[in-house]
Amino acid sequence: MAYDLLIGQKSYSSWSLRGWLAFAPFDIPVNVHKTVIYGDSFYDDVAAFGAHRTVPAVRTPEGGMLTESIAIAWHLADAFPDRGLLPADPVARAEALSIMAEMHSGFTALRAACPMNLRTAWVGFQPSEGVLADVARVEQIFTRALNRSGGPFLYGAFSMVDAYYAPVVTRLLTYALPMSDTVATYAKALTTHPAFLGWRAEGLVEDAEVAVYDMAPLDRIAFPTFG
Template identity: 60%
Template sequence: MGQITNSRLTDPADPGAMPSMTYDILIGDRSYSSWSLRGWLSFAAFDIPVRVQATIMYRPEFAQDRHVFAPGLRTVPAVRTPGGGLLTDTIAIAWHLSEAFPDRGLLPADSVERARAQSMIAEMHSGFSALRGACPMNLRTAWEGVTPSEAVLADLARIETLWTSALDRSGGPFLFGDYTLADAFYAPVAMRIAGYGLPVSNRARGYVDAHLDHGPLRLWRALGQTDGPEQPTYEMGLPRRAFPIAPPDA
């Protein structure tokens, strides 16, 4: 795994602030911020050094931390590049890194498979709002008794179609064989399936298990246990179980 370091937030306007010769990423709570997970995995899974600066969402200091990182910043994650650029969206982070590090395997080498991976990433970035809204990512606990709506089931069916098609072509364990940005973008989906015991096929569950065993994700989840108290925003009012929850037919 690449060099992943933590640092305090430093105001770029501070005359004492030293220019960075590496990337800086601002992330939210590791246990809850699925977009932060995608952004961080885009570095950590490909041995790209990055300096991590963390903030806690839904706290008064969240707005100030965003402002210190980049005035006017509205969301996390965000990345400052070594050249002084600012990337404020996960898909921008992904495309930038794939161009800056073409030898790290962020995307498949084959042009046809690369196009498929890019399309899967884009669909994840813009879609599956029912699943994301009904089942927020929570890596601290699993919830029992979730009854997926028809809209959530439709999202899961489409996700399974995408996953199965890719895994059938590559043979796994990840979507395109080796881990790529497509897996980084679907990692929070896998964590939702694991955290809510959502109904998926054995093939899809095997892919979820590959994420659960992935070293960078395991590190992210472990670090999330130190991010402070649980966020009441993510309370589901359902019976809690240890994460990950067993699939329905286990």
């Protein structure tokens, strides 16, 4: 018996990316099922899976249903304590849980103004005061963690905290938002992690363009690939 995970489009579903990154980088087996956000059968697909309204959703091998990405992270960290989903050091672990929760409930200006889109980057985005305030808080969170751990990821090795902030990092890159050299180095490490690269490549092949994520009249440039 394995886990089952229902996700939306890999190019666009930021919460699905978080859910999926709770499995792949930690070698936790999972059967992945796809639906299409904004597609005609989305809510029927979610209901047929046994979830409620949103993706990601996870069915545990015992039949439990997880419909919030932070619950997926907590559950897997409990179920697989030796896989490094959360830092082991008690101080780092406490901080990790706190900043994951902050991501889960916050950064609303950034999330609303800058939809995740892993197919392209944009030129000329003008951030509002609210977006800049969110970006400043992200910068503070990242530099504090990276300065303490030494990188390359927030708590040294890749953890669920990096999974949680992956769609924030892609927004920093694709909307050309301000970031320090420390954060830029972290952004490169995260978006060249094999799990992220695999997810993005699959999205480019599987997904169709979705008009609602088009930021026209902003011009498109290539998604940064560092190389």
